Amino acid sequence: MSRKSANAASESIRFGMSEIEFNLFMRRYGIGMVMVIMAVILAIVSPTFRTSGNVISILLQVSLNGILALGMVFVITGGGIDLSIGSLLALTSVIIGAMLNATGSIVLACVVSVAATTVFGLLNGILIAKFKMFPFVVTLATQLVIRGTAYIISGGYSQSLANAEFKEIGAGKLFGVIPYPVIILTVVAILAYVILHWTKFGRYVYAVGGNKNAAIASGVNVFWTTAGTYIISGFCCGIAGIIMTSRISAAQPNIGVGYETDAIAACVIGGTSFAGGVSTIPGTVMGIVIIGLIYNGMNLVGINSYWQTITKGLLIIGAVMLDMVMNKRK
Amino acid sequence: MEEQNKDYILECTGISKAFGGTQALKNVQLQIKKGEVHALLGENGAGKSTLMKIVIGLHKPDEGEMVFEGQRYAANGPADALRKGISMVHQELNPEPHLSIAESIFLNREHTMKGLPFLNKKETNRQAGIILKRFGIEKDPRTLMEELTLAEVQMIEIIRAVSCDARIIIMDEPTSSLDSEETQHLFHTIRELKEKGVSIIYISHRMEEIFEICDRVSVFRDGEYVNSCPLEGVTNEELIAMMVGRQVKSIFPKIECEIGETVLKVENLSGKGFQNISFEVHEGEILGISGLVGSGRSETMRVIFGLDPKTGGKIFLGGKEIAIKSPKDAISKGICMVNEDRQNFGLCLYRSIRENISLPNLPSRQKGILINQRREKKEAEEVAKVLTVKAASIESEAYSLSGGNQQKVVLSKWVMAKPKVLILDEPTRGVDVGAKSEIHTLMCQFAAQGMAIIMISSELPEIMGTSDRILIYHEGRINGEIFREDITTAKVTQEDILAKEFGQKEGGK
Structure with a gap:
């Protein structure tokens, strides 16, 4: 018989933002402090950093990785990982090239390429959720399959795209101020927020990633939930791939190598637990911005890119440690 | 004749x-x-x-001492215990499937080539062959463990213990997955070991087996030692009386309420671990x-819940x-279940109370x-208040709660679902006394609202204090049904129920 009483936390449920809720908020978004401190230091050190043009340029820089990370956060929250995103960028690129060549229709090119990446996401999801294969291995393998497919479609050649209208997607600006990629990133972030935090599906993703058995015992369809996260990741790859292709004005089968690293890094820095079941979209956005700050800030201060890579690595370790200390988990 | 040997090989005090x-x-x-x-x-x-885990060093005792072969004894884990001469064959056998028989037997004390750090497979296989022959097992020592039957794996575990010169072998429910022929073979081995002077500690719920193979018995109850005696001259009933003891009946807040129509009816249901189960449960x-762990009671409910x-x-x-076909079907039809494994099947520990509910x-x-x-927040707060979940906030993560409050959160989510049938598997396990009686009260309230509760x-x-009717499981079958009147009039006692759990036949009712 346990004599341990529950009095330790015996206040009844409080409404509104209590101290506990405040602590919880800090634990989830404490990384925001890191972001603010970084920005303040950079603003002091570099006058260029303070310009509004630079803020937009940072957002533009992170737009690609941001969209990928916003897809990745679903997968990691659901207890998986998606290593195939880099290849999916290449697939998008070559499909756009082929479609523009064949039809000249930008809309058709974009729709078909996004549909293709989404289908590959579904394929990842089926292999992982239906056949209970390890996400790491499955996406490591499909990454190769997708990359190979991209080479076959393109015949292995890069093809420059002369379509000026298509170029506008990556280079154009709304009202001549805000680049379209930044707007797309914002829309994707808002959609991701709504889906993860406000829908049944989002809750199920948290439940499946947090405790699959409990999710099953609560009537959650684990297959569609898991598959759904990979479908979202695939969809985001398609969107990011369109922007990337437009910005480089070429259809290339060899692009996107290593892009999964930054996407995963943004999730982890943003407080996403690799064990699954813990993440927030605002946190992920902060992770995305922090990575942007590292690139942008160090460039402005004149530190070479080798150090940027090291800093990013150390920051990931730091973020995980911070998470463990703050959450006092084993 | 054995009685004269007053020297105990193992003494725990x-x-x-x-x-x-x-x-x-x-x-x-x-x-x-x-x-x-x-x-x-x-x-x-x-x-x-728990006691056996202390003996093989998986737990450290808070107090007390152990003397093994005349010397103070303490083990630093199973490997250390085996080195010192005590081995345990677990109920859940988990062999390394890709090792051969020979490699399993000599795990952690492999034969190496003279002066070299390389394995000497030939010697290992030769030695293993000799040992296998001694135990009358006609298997090639190179056979992989995954190709063996459960009984054979168990034999290999025993052989491994003996070949490590274990003087005490602990067997935890060794016959639970053996058929009668394999059981007889095991008993034959046990008798041989006994002749060689090896002591066996035999844990089992099967009384016939205990009477057949064991010399003496020690009885435990609620973490306390009750008695030891030779099995000769003691009856089944006496042993059961020892196990139950005379606990003062706790007060259970039973609310008598009208029992209505049949809600759930099960006919000849069979699944893994139980056969031909039929019963009905009614509104209110x-x-x-009731039954021992492994008797098929949880297994039946898992099947009903999908x-x-x-x-x-x-x-x-x-x-x-x-x-x-799945819990989703069950929930949508109004059957909900609180699993016995709360942490594994009940909660997402790192999500909030609200999300869990x-x-x-x-x-x-x-x-x-x-x-x-x-609406979600309002309803979750309401149901948490009704179930008196004690937490700082409804946004607190589930892992920060005490066991009793975690259980109330699990109950809350099913109460919010307003089920027709609520299945509770060990609802008060690991829950403190206060929360326990609160959970009992809640159960009665739900029943009063017309829910059928299993x-x-x-x-x-607990089961006698709260149930309107009790089904007793024994080895995958229902071995008795008891009504509340029989308990309140003391016509049926704890001993009677326990005797049925242990397989005593005689007319049910």
Whole structure:
């Protein structure tokens, strides 16, 4: 018989933002402090950093990785990982090239390429959720399959795209101020927020990633939930791939190598637990911005890119440690 | 003749062990003689396994001492215990499937080539062959473990213990997965070991086996030592009386209420671990399910809830036959289950109380494709208040709660689902006394509202104090049905129920 009483936390449920809720908020978004401190230091050190043009340029820089990370956060929250995103960028690129060549229709090119990446996401999801294969291995393998497919479609050649209208997607600006990629990133972030935090599906993703058995015992369809996260990741790859292709004005089968690293890094820095079941979209956005700050800030201060890579690595370790200390988990 | 040997090979005295606030062992003792087969007997949670885990060094005792072969003894884990001469063959065997028999037997003490750090496979296989022959097993020592039957794997485990020169072998429910022929073969081996002077500690719930193979028995109850005696001259009934003891009946807040129509009916249901189970449960009724762990009680409920597939039989809800393929089906039809493994099947520990409570209830709380968050929060707060969940906030994560409050959160989510049938598997396990009685009160209130409740419990006072009717499981079958009048009039006692759990036949009712 346990004599341990529950009095330790015996206040009844409080409404509104209590101290506990405040602590919880800090634990989830404490990384925001890191972001603010970084920005303040950079603003002091570099006058260029303070310009509004630079803020937009940072957002533009992170737009690609941001969209990928916003897809990745679903997968990691659901207890998986998606290593195939880099290849999916290449697939998008070559499909756009082929479609523009064949039809000249930008809309058709974009729709078909996004549909293709989404289908590959579904394929990842089926292999992982239906056949209970390890996400790491499955996406490591499909990454190769997708990359190979991209080479076959393109015949292995890069093809420059002369379509000026298509170029506008990556280079154009709304009202001549805000680049379209930044707007797309914002829309994707808002959609991701709504889906993860406000829908049944989002809750199920948290439940499946947090405790699959409990999710099953609560009537959650684990297959569609898991598959759904990979479908979202695939969809985001398609969107990011369109922007990337437009910005480089070429259809290339060899692009996107290593892009999964930054996407995963943004999730982890943003407080996403690799064990699954813990993440927030605002946190992920902060992770995305922090990575942007590292690139942008160090460039402005004149530190070479080798150090940027090291800093990013150390920051990931730091973020995980911070998470463990703050959450006092084993 | 054995009686003359007053020297005990293993003597444990004054052993106590607590886990958190739960006292698992209170000042228990155990004496094992050389060359005897010694049975450990007790209900679930009596402390047998904890004591054995202390002996093989998986737990450290808080108090007490052990003397093995005349010397103070303490083990630093199973490997150390084996080195010192005590080995345990676990109920759940987990062999390394890709090792050969020879490699398994000589695991951690491999033969190496002279002066070199390389394995000498030839020598290993030769030695293993000799040992296998000695035990009359005609198997190539190079056979992989995964190709063996459970009985064979168990044999190899025993052989490994003996070849390590173990003087005491602990066997935990060794026959639970053996057929009668394999059991007889095991008994033959046990007798041989006994002749060689090896002592066996035999844990089992099967009384016939204990009477057949064991020399002496020690009985435990609620973490306390009750008695030891030779098995010769003692009766089944006497042993059961020892296991139950005379506990003062706790006061249970039973609310008598009208029992209505049949809600759930099960006909000849079969699945893994149980066969041909038939019963009914009615509106407003609390149906208690009693039985030993592994008797098929939880397994039956898992099938009804859709966690495991059935192999035969029918399930009726409100008179109509229903097909349940997953918990999702069960929940949508109004059957909910609180699993015995709360942490594994009940909660997402790192999510908030609110999210945990609403998880199975989201489909009906949507506004378009979005969750109606205001309604969700309001309802979760209401139900948490009714169930007196004690937490700083409804946004607190589940892992920060005490066991009792975690259980109330699990209950909350099913209460919010307003089920027709609520299945509770060990609802008060690991829950403090206060919360326990609150949970009992809640159960009665739910029943009073017309819910049909099925409660599995290993605690006899609990099951007798709260149930309107009790079904007793034994080895995958129902071995008795008891009504509340029989308990309140003391026509049926704890001893009677326990005797049925242990397989005593005689007319049910």
